[in-house]
Amino acid sequence: MKKLTDFKTPIFLDYASTTPTDPLVLKSMQPILENYYANTMSIHNLGQEAKDILERAREGFAKLLKVNSGEIVFTSCASESNNFVIKGIAYAYKNQGKHIIVSSIEHPCILQSAKWLESKGYKVDYLSVDENGIINLEELKNLINDETVLVSIMHVNNEVGVIEPIEKVGEIIKNIKADRLNRKVQTPLLFHSDASQSFGRVNLNVNKVGCDLLTLSSHKIYGPKGAGLVYIKKGVKIAPLIHGGGQEFGFRSGTINTPAIFGFWKAAELAIKRQKQDFDRALKLKTKLIKTIQSKIKNFRLNGDINSQVPQIISLRFDFIEGESLVYLLDMNNICVSSASACASLSLSPSHVLMAMGLKHEQAHGTIRVSIGRFTKKEEIEYFLKVIPDIIEKLRNISPFK
Amino acid sequence: MKKLTDFKTPIFLDYASTTPTDPLVLKSMQPILENYYANTMSIHNLGQEAKDILERAREGFAKLLKVNSGEIVFTSCASESNNFVIKGIAYAYKNQGKHIIVSSIEHPCILQSAKWLESKGYKVDYLSVDENGIINLEELKNLINDETVLVSIMHVNNEVGVIEPIEKVGEIIKNIKADRLNRKVQTPLLFHSDASQSFGRVNLNVNKVGCDLLTLSSHKIYGPKGAGLVYIKKGVKIAPLIHGGGQEFGFRSGTINTPAIFGFWKAAELAIKRQKQDFDRALKLKTKLIKTIQSKIKNFRLNGDINSQVPQIISLRFDFIEGESLVYLLDMNNICVSSASACASLSLSPSHVLMAMGLKHEQAHGTIRVSIGRFTKKEEIEYFLKVIPDIIEKLRNISPFK
Numbered sequence: 043m044k045k046l047t048d049f050k051t052p053i054f055l056d057y058a059s060t061t062p063t064d065p066l067v068l069k070s071m072q073p074i075l076e077n078y079y080a081n082t083m084s085i086h087n088l089g090q091e092a093k094d095i096l097e098r099a100r101e102g103f104a105k106l107l108k109v110n111s112g113e114i115v116f117t118s119c120a121s122e123s124n125n126f127v128i129k130g131i132a133y134a135y136k137n138q139g140k141h142i143i144v145s146s147i148e149h150p151c152i153l154q155s156a157k158w159l160e161s162k163g164y165k166v167d168y169l170s171v172d173e174n175g176i177i178n179l180e181e182l183k184n185l186i187n188d189e190t191v192l193v194s195i196m197h198v199n200n201e202v203g204v205i206e207p208i209e210k211v212g213e214i215i216k217n218i219k220a221d222r223l224n225r226k227v228q229t230p231l232l233f234h235s236d237a238s239q240s241f242g243r244v245n246l247n248v249n250k251v252g253c254d255l256l257t258l259s260s261h262k263i264y265g266p267k268g269a270g271l272v273y274i275k276k277g278v279k280i281a282p283l284i285h286g287g288g289q290e291f292g293f294r295s296g297t298i299n300t301p302a303i304f305g306f307w308k309a310a311e312l313a314i315k316r317q318k319q320d321f322d323r324a325l326k327l328k329t330k331l332i333k334t335i336q337s338k339i340k341n342f343r344l345n346g347d348i349n350s351q352v353p354q355i356i357s358l359r360f361d362f363i364e365g366e367s368l369v370y371l372l373d374m375n376n377i378c379v380s381s382a383s384a385c386a387s388l389s390l391s392p393s394h395v396l397m398a399m400g401l402k403h404e405q406a407h408g409t410i411r412v413s414i415g416r417f418t419k420k421e422e423i424e425y426f427l428k429v430i431p432d433i434i435e436k437l438r439n440i441s442p443f444k
Numbered sequence: 445m446k447k448l449t450d451f452k453t454p455i456f457l458d459y460a461s462t463t464p465t466d467p468l469v470l471k472s473m474q475p476i477l478e479n480y481y482a483n484t485m486s487i488h489n490l491g492q493e494a495k496d497i498l499e500r501a502r503e504g505f506a507k508l509l510k511v512n513s514g515e516i517v518f519t520s521c522a523s524e525s526n527n528f529v530i531k532g533i534a535y536a537y538k539n540q541g542k543h544i545i546v547s548s549i550e551h552p553c554i555l556q557s558a559k560w561l562e563s564k565g566y567k568v569d570y571l572s573v574d575e576n577g578i579i580n581l582e583e584l585k586n587l588i589n590d591e592t593v594l595v596s597i598m599h600v601n602n603e604v605g606v607i608e609p610i611e612k613v614g615e616i617i618k619n620i621k622a623d624r625l626n627r628k629v630q631t632p633l634l635f636h637s638d639a640s641q642s643f644g645r646v647n648l649n650v651n652k653v654g655c656d657l658l659t660l661s662s663h664k665i666y667g668p669k670g671a672g673l674v675y676i677k678k679g680v681k682i683a684p685l686i687h688g689g690g691q692e693f694g695f696r697s698g699t700i701n702t703p704a705i706f707g708f709w710k711a712a713e714l715a716i717k718r719q720k721q722d723f724d725r726a727l728k729l730k731t732k733l734i735k736t737i738q739s740k741i742k743n744f745r746l747n748g749d750i751n752s753q754v755p756q757i758i759s760l761r762f763d764f765i766e767g768e769s770l771v772y773l774l775d776m777n778n779i780c781v782s783s784a785s786a787c788a789s790l791s792l793s794p795s796h797v798l799m800a801m802g803l804k805h806e807q808a809h810g811t812i813r814v815s816i817g818r819f820t821k822k823e824e825i826e827y828f829l830k831v832i833p834d835i836i837e838k839l840r841n842i843s844p845f846k
Contacts, residue, residue: 052489059483059491060699068477075470075668081461085771086780087454089461118520118670121688121698151688151697158687266477267701268520268670283685285560286523286553295553296523297462299669302704369487378488 053377053422057415058200058239058355063305064264064312064416071266071305082298083287092300099307106310107248107256107273115272115293116303120238120259121151123270124194126283126294127234127255128155131192132164133281139229141189145169145177145206146398147199149236153394165189174347175204175399179214186218192232197240201382201395201411202346203355205244208235212252232278238262238270242313243321243352254278258310260302264416265309268302316416324353324414327423331356331412334427339434345396345409356412357396360434362441363408371433372410377426380411454778455824459817460602460641460757461782465707466666466818472710473668476703484700485689494702501709508712509650509658511675517695518705521672522640522661523553526596528685528696529636529657529674530557533594534566535683541631543591547571547579547608548800549601551638555796571597576749577606577801581616588620594634599642603784603797603813604748605757607646610637614654634680640664640672644715645723645754656680660712662704666818667711670704718818726755726816729825733758733814736829741836747798747811758814761803762836764843765810773835774812779828782813 054062074095080088082096097111104111117123132142144156146168156166167185169177177195186193195211198204215233222231234255237246242263248256255278260269274280274293286295313320328348335342341361360368365381372379382393392406401409414423456464476497482490484498499513506513519525534544546558548570558568569587571579579597588595597613600606617635624633636657639648644665650658657680662671676682676695688697715722730750737744743763762770767783774781784795794808803811816825 054482054490056482056486056488056491059486060481062481063477065478075465076467079462079464079663079669080456080458080780084458084461084780084782085768086458086775086782087778088456088780089458118524118701119698122520122524122686125686125688125697149688150690151686154687154697261481261699266703267481267699268704284524284527284553285556286527286551288552295527295556296521297663297669299521301668302670366487373488376489378482378486378490380486380488 051376053425055412055414055418055422055426056378056380057418058203058262058411058413059380060261060267061264061415062417063266064309066312067265067305067309070308071301074301074304078300082300083289092298095300095304096298099303102307103271103310106314109248109273110276112291113273113276115274115290116298117270117272117294118268118296118299119270120149120236120257120262122283123257123259123272124149124151124236125155127257127272127280128152128192128194129159130280130283131232131234131255131278132159134279135191135230139189139191141165141167141187142192142194143167143169143182143185143190144194145171145196147171147175147201147395148194148196149200149238152194152196152236169195171398173400174350175199175202175395176350177206177211179207179210182211183214186231188222188227188229190231191229192234194234194236197235197237197246198243198352198355199395200239200355201393202357202399203239203351203353204346205240205350205352208251208253212250216252239355240352241310242317243354248273260306260309263309263313266302266305268299269306271306320416321353324418327414327418327420328353328356331423331427335430338427338431345399345401354414356414357409358412359401359405359409361405361408362438363434364437364441365408365410367437368410368433371437372426372430375429375433377429380413382409382411454780455827456780457814457816457820457824457828458780458782459820460605460664460813460815462663462669463666463817464819465668466711466714468714469667469707469711473703473707476706480702484702485691494700497702497706498700501705504709505673505712508716509675511650512678514693515675515678517674517676517692518700519672519674519696520670520698520701522551522638522659522664524685525659525661525672525674526551526553526638527557529659529682530554530594530596531561532682532685533634533636533657533680534561536681537593537632541591541593543567543569543589544594544596545569545571545584545587545592546596547573547598549573549577549603549797550596550598551602551640554596554598554638567591573800575802576752577601577604577797578752579608579613581609581612584613585616588633590624590629590631592633593631594636596636596638599637599639599648600645600754600757601797602641602757603795604759604801605641605753605755606748607642607752607754610653610655614652618654641757642754643712644719645756650675662708662711665711665715668704668707670701671708673708722818723755726820729816729820729822730755730758733825733829737832740829740833747801747803756816758816759798759811760814761807761811763807763810764840765836766839766843767810767812769839770812770835773839774828774832777831777835779831782815784811784813
């Protein structure tokens with residue numbers, strides 16, 4: 043094992059918040075950054091060359107997702123994609139129904155978009171989850187009514203790594219669609235899934251899931267920041283979030299970020315190619331990590347059920363501890379983890395995900411997220427496991443909770 | 445002069461549609477792309493290092509614009525910025541007034557956002573321009589009423605390069621604000637300017653203009669694609685376009701694209717540093733270009749008044765010609781120009797800018813935009829001037845219009 047002093051460079055165990063761009067991806071982007079700068083909307087040679095890159099990326103994603111290339115719309119990030127979907131569907135079908143359902147553990151960009159719609163007169167229901175973070179399918183069935191136009195359930199949660207049963211959701215929605223058709227109810231029922239945290243980690247079969255819309259993010263899969271996409275099934279109406287020059291079939295205006303989109307595509311290909319290998323390595327590291335902590339530290343729990351989680355996201359709960367303090371002390375030992383999701387980490391309120399899973403305030407506050415990735419070395423996990431018991435003991439000694 | 449055959453690489457005369465990233469900027473971004481990948485919202489070391497880069501860029505822009513760093517909000521592009529401003533101001537002040545005014549020659553992202561608001565019950569007025577593309581200030585005064593919450597006038601137009609008198613607009617708005625205050629009218633009147641095409645080309649003094657909001661774009665100033673910003677004066681309320689994790693003071697959620705924002709800042713510094721030099725070179729090239737065409741080609745006009753334009757954007761009108769065909773033939777000679785703006789170039793309708801300037805359909809259709817930039821060589825303009833007379837003659841010979 044490496045010595046403590048070997049880790050002067052911080053150990054990054056925060057892959058769920060963002061990933062470094064894979065060097066292979068970065069290298070592939072260089073010629074695009076340098077030469078394919080023209081505007082994809084320009085009809086001249088250089089413009090059309092840039093457009094070719096864009097369309098190759100679009101076709102590449104269509105192939106990876108087994109959908110049509112005309113169903114892929116690029117955006118600047120997953121937050122934009124999710125805002126676009128939630129608001130865009132609500133606006134487009136407002137005359138047919140103003141009810142949407144999202145899970146209570148969605149990313150803030152979904153939840154805040156839903157809150158925005160509530161302030162505009164829409165009705166939103168927030169689907170509950172069990173102690174493992176898994177959505178309640180019976181409740182979903184009961185919540186859907188003839189005013190419901192959209193159900194949005196994430197594939198993998200960013201804080202605890204739980205894999206949601208989106209194929210079962212797809213099945214439920216398919217049946218209700220059939221029933222509406224029978225009853226001649228005109229309101230469409232659409233199913234969206236935010237797959238930002240699942241793509242490249244677990245299998246994702248759009249056709250099997252039967253979703254109408256799907257979100258992916260580049261910087262979560264070792265691609266560059268600045269690119270995301272939405273799969274929009276042919277025939278689905280959606281209002282643009284960003285109006286203007288009419289790029290992306292009129293669904294997302296703004297000059298195309300060709301280098302980022304190209305890198306996103308290359309990252310996606312690599313993620314699929316490496317999925318099994320990355321998964322297996324992560325699972326080994328996660329298993330070792332949990333077993334070791336269990337053997338060394340008392341009053342510890344893994345949040346959620348390991349069997350329904352991706353191995354890359356590990357939510358660790360220590361009683362009598364303030365997770366924030368733990369993050370700081372680990373940071374002083376050159377280890378980067380998160381207290382919750384990065385987006386929520388500056389807020390003082392407890393994680394909405396952990397609260398939805400039924401944790402008490404102090405349990406949610408006693409949680410850290412360790413997320414491992416493609417470049418995580420065994421030695422880094424060993425170092426983490428070496429330093430954490432002392433830190434926990436130190437924090438518990440000064441804890442007012444114990 | 446170089447021979448024809450020397451230009452096998454296309455000559456890019458379409459800098460108004462987008463610019464290549466300056467090699468100096470690209471080089472400065474490399475370490476950020478490789479090492480500063482962490483999420484700026486993460487509280488650990490690597491996250492805070494990324495946040496430092498972000499805040500340095502923010503302070504850099506504040507210094508360049510002589511505003512406070514807390515007044516700079518980064519976005520993914522100018523289209524997003526402009527959608528955010530137009531819709532966000534309208535939504536934020538909807539209870540105080542539902543009237544906005546934009547010029548009729550704004551970029552489509554402003555015009556389409558305004559149309560979107562019209563569909564939501566807002567009233568929009570489209571300010572007319574004279575034959576040179578300059579807005580009518582008297583009309584502006586008359587259009588503003590106590591319901592008006594926003595006036596949006598671009599600084600430099602993307603199609604003809606006309607510089608709008610935004611300082612005079614600022615003066616008018618300042619007086620009306622004072623009058624409203626006197627009359628105890630609560631409705632605020634805000635002034636936005638899209639300066640995407642002016643920054644680094646002509647002087648821009650936010651305080652002298654007195655605007656409340658301003659848009660800048662990275663890829664128009666030799667920065668990378670994927671970054672834009674909005675200056676939002678302290679105290680101005682605005683609804684986010686993209687809700688979520690609360691980045692950018694809650695005004696723009698989504699994981700921060702640190703490398704692009706850093707590059708944007710470096711590009712902005714360079715643009716200001718090189719402004720005079722780039723301007724003088726462009727003016728020389730533009731003067732030569734126009735004089736030469738005037739001497740060689742009949743029935744030619746520069747659209748607008750050269751004295752109220754930036755030298756980098758040149759709108760050339762040839763009678764009895766289809767601009768689109770001219771773009772294609774120039775492209776076959778390895779010269780990249782645009783028929784109108786890139787965003788409108790795939791549409792068959794005539795340029796809304798040229799029509800607003802009072803051109804006839806066939807005059808608008810007979811126009812091409814030549815936009816020159818930092819890397820335009822004298823030889824490239826000479827080559828353009830050498831090939832264009834024959835092309836015009838060829839097209840006129842087959843023209844049904846003549």
